[in-house]
Structure formats: C-alpha cells, structure tokens
Amino acid sequence: MLTTKNRIFNHENVPSYWVFQYYINLDQTLSGQNVKIKSIWNTGDTVPSMCIYVDTKRKEYLFKDFSTDKQGDKITFVMELFDISYPEAIDKIIKDYNEYVANNGKVKLGIKPQEKWQVSYVDKRNWNSLDAKYWLQYNIGSSLLDEYNVFPIEYYNLTQQREEGPNTISITNNYIYGYYNKYDELCKIYQPKNKNNKFLKIKDYIQGFDQLSFQHPILIIASSLKDALCLKSFGYKIDVIAPDSENTIIKPYIINNLKSKYNHVVTLLDNDQPGIKAMNKYLKLYGIKGFTIELSKDFSDSVKDHGMHKVHEHFKTLLKQCIK
Numbered sequence: 001m002l003t004t005k006n007r008i009f010n011h012e013n014v015p016s017y018w019v020f021q022y023y024i025n026l027d028q029t030l031s032g033q034n035v036k037i038k039s040i041w042n043t044g045d046t047v048p049s050m051c052i053y054v055d056t057k058r059k060e061y062l063f064k065d066f067s068t069d070k071q072g073d074k075i076t077f078v079m080e081l082f083d084i085s086y087p088e089a090i091d092k093i094i095k096d097y098n099e100y101v102a103n104n105g106k107v108k109l110g111i112k113p114q115e116k117w118q119v120s121y122v123d124k125r126n127w128n129s130l131d132a133k134y135w136l137q138y139n140i141g142s143s144l145l146d147e148y149n150v151f152p153i154e155y156y157n158l159t160q161q162r163e164e165g166p167n168t169i170s171i172t173n174n175y176i177y178g179y180y181n182k183y184d185e186l187c188k189i190y191q192p193k194n195k196n197n198k199f200l201k202i203k204d205y206i207q208g209f210d211q212l213s214f215q216h217p218i219l220i221i222a223s224s225l226k227d228a229l230c231l232k233s234f235g236y237k238i239d240v241i242a243p244d245s246e247n248t249i250i251k252p253y254i255i256n257n258l259k260s261k262y263n264h265v266v267t268l269l270d271n272d273q274p275g276i277k278a279m280n281k282y283l284k285l286y287g288i289k290g291f292t293i294e295l296s297k298d299f300s301d302s303v304k305d306h307g308m309h310k311v312h313e314h315f316k317t318l319l320k321q322c323i324k
Contacts, residue, residue, distance in 0.1 A: 007101075007102075009094065011090045016060040016062075020063065023078065024040060024052075036050065036051050037052070039067045039068060040065075041067075041080070042067040049066040050065040051064045066245070066274075067273070075090060075093065076089075115162065119186065119200070120168065121156065122153055122157075123155050128152070130174050131152055131175075138229070138233075140230060144232060145229070148228075149210070151180065153177060175191060176190075177189070182210040185203065186202050188207075188244070207225040207241060207244070208228045208239075208241040212241065214261050214262075216239050218238045218239070218262060218266070218323065219262040220238055220241075221243070221282070221288070222240050222269070223242060223275055223278075223299075224300075225242050227242065228241065229300075234312065239262070249281055252285070255286050263323075266288060266319070267282050267290030269290060270298045271297055289322045291319070291322050295314065299315075
C-alpha cells in the first residue's frame with residue numbers, strides 16, 4: 001500500500017547524491033567523495049571526462065562533463081539527460097524519488113565531503129631506455145624534455161587527511177613523468193600507460209609558457225605538451241604553448257597579450273570532437289583560426305604512425321592556408 005507519510009513535494013528535499021546515483025546507476029554510493037566517469041552523452045569518450053563532485057559551500061553534488069561542456073546541479077542534469085524543461089525535470093525528480101522511497105524505504109540525508117588526495121612527495125629519477133623508447137617515437141629527446149621541465153619520476157605519494165589520521169599511498173611504475181614550471185613546482189603528473197589516470201593535475205599553468213621566446217612570427221596553441229614538444233622537435237621557427245587540456249580555454253587577457261607579440265596565433269588541436277569544438281571556440285571568442293592534422297588523433301600520434309616527412313607535408317600546407 002502506498003503511504004503519504006514519507007512523500008515529499010519540494011525538490012529541495014531530494015538529496016542531490018540520490019539523483020546522480022539513481023539516474024546514472026552508479027556502482028558506488030555517493031557519500032561525499034568526488035567521482036569521475038566516462039561521459040554519458042559522448043559515446044566516443046575513451047577517458048573519463050565527466051565529474052560528479054561536491055560543492056562544499058552548497059553541500060550538494062554538481063556535475064561537469066568536460067567533453068560536452070554540460071554542467072550544473074541535479075535539476076540541470078535531469079533536464080540534459082531526458083531533454084526536458086526545468087519544471088518537467090523538477091516534477092520527474094519528485095515523482096521518481098517518491099516512488100523509490102515507497103519501494104525501498106527512506107533515503108538517509110546528509111553528505112560529508114571527503115578530503116581530496118594530495119601529492120605529498122615526489123621522487124625524481126634519471127632518464128632510462130624505457131623513457132627513450134616512449135618519447136623518441138614522437139621525435140622527442142631528453143634535451144627537449146629537460147628544456148621544458150619534464151622529468152621522470154620514480155614514485156610519488158598521495159595523502160588524504162582523515163579524522164583518524166592521514167592516509168598515504170605510494171604510486172610507482174615505469175612511465176611516470178612530472179611537468180614542472182620554471183620555479184621547479186610540480187604542476188602535473190603524466191602517466192601515459194595508465195588509461196584511467198593518465199593526468200593528475202596539481203596546479204594551473206600554461207604548458208610551454210615559460211619557454212616562449214617571443215622571437216618568432218607564429219605562436220601555435222597545441223592540444224598537449226607532448227604535441228607542443230613534437231612540434232618543436234621539427235625545428236620550425238615557431239613558439240608553442242598548450243593549456244591544461246583542450247577543455248581549458250586560455251583567458252582573454254593572456255590571449256590579447258600573446259596576439260600583440262606575434263604576427264599570427266593559431267590552434268593545432270586534436271582531430272576529434274573535443275578538439276574541433278575547442279578550435280571553434282578559439283575562433284568564435286578570439287578570431288583565432290585553427291587546423292588539425294587528419295592522419296591520426298593528434299599531431300604526435302601522426303608522427304608516430306606516419307613519420308615526420310608525411311606530417312611535415314601536411315603541416316606546412318595547412319599552416320600556410322591558416323595564416324594567409
């Protein structure tokens with residue numbers, strides 16, 4: 001028998017974590033931790049790019065899908081998921097929640113945001129033959145990596161502060177690299193062989209910005225530091241930078257400053273949906289033209305898969321068209 005005892009009539013009484021758990025059918029209970037999954041809208045998402053996270057001020061879960069730019073609260077999520085209006089989303093959440101409670105019992109309220117894991121220690125090491133095998137397939141040598149403050153890592157520690165005391169784990173493996181800025185501050189950890197955690201961002205920075213010479217006529221905004229280094233290895237008279245990711249659009253004041261120092265600023269991003277979307281954003285926001293190398297997913301993979309000569313022929317033709 002249905003009862004009105006536990007029925008709710010206001011969406012504010014529906015826990016945000018229940019909404020995400022219920023409609024995504026998560027394999028874990030949201031109790032305050034942040035979760036990263038593959039986009040539920042972008043079927044081509046090979047690396048998890050959708051975050052479900054706690055807003056510590058509002059004490060509720062929000063979402064951000066970096067591959068589609070969809071983001072917001074539980075209501076926006078249901079609107080996007082079912083392509084319905086704001087009032088329809090509220091009605092659906094209330095209806096589904098009441099049915100769930102009637103069949104499964106009352107949902108326990110309250111979340112406790114968990115402390116994030118922080119990199120607490122990094123142990124650098126020397127370059128070895130495995131590193132050479134990995135980077136040289138992209139024509140990137142250790143001298144170029146050193147110039148751009150990329151160093152191999154023996155292991156790093158992650159620490160989470162908890163009530164019962166700190167919890168620390170050590171991550172060690174081959175193919176772990178640290179991206180540092182000019183102050184020797186760790187900004188990102190790159191683990192190319194780790195499909196689920198390829199990048200671990202430590203702090204904001206524009207990759208390659210410290211190495212800008214401001215002596216060349218062309219600046220290229222690449223999709224990654226690896227692509228930027230691959231470009232530099234060709235010996236072109238260009239400068240290159242790369243934001244944290246293609247989903248990170250460089251701020252207007254930085255772009256305006258760069259455009260004043262170079263004759264041409266262009267983008268060379270990945271040959272996929274997020275890359276093309278970002279390229280169009282730079283064009284729309286800043287009037288910056290862009291192109292892709294349609295050989296492999298990105299510039300460095302094109303070099304690995306097709307060789308420098310073929311990529312060079314494509315690159316010089318497309319760049320010339322872009323800046324004319």
